[in-house]
Amino acid sequence: MSVQGKIALFLGGTLFGSAGFAILGSKDAKKVYTHTTAAVLRCKDRVMQQVENIQDNCSDILADAKEINEARAKESEEEVIADAVTE
Secondary structure, three states, X not given: OOHHHHHHHHHHHHHHHHHHHHHHOOHHHHHHHHHHHHHHHHHHHHHHHHHHHHHXXXXXXXXXXXXXXXXXXXXXXXXXXXXXXXX
8 A cells, every 4th residue: 555545544534533523522422322321221220120029039038948947847856856755
């Protein structure tokens, strides 16, 4: 590639980059960024609500599991006592 071609590419890239910065900093772009950010925040809120629901369900499951284990332990203890009495 010739020096003139390289210079043309450099100038074209610089011009394209400058135009890109102008587009990214425009009011319309800012409006798009704002709406996109608002949508992401709404999505985050929905996800956090679902996480809270799952955590509540897990707490309920854990409490129920502990009750089951306590009931089984009590039954087992009663069986041991009954076996000791019959011997």
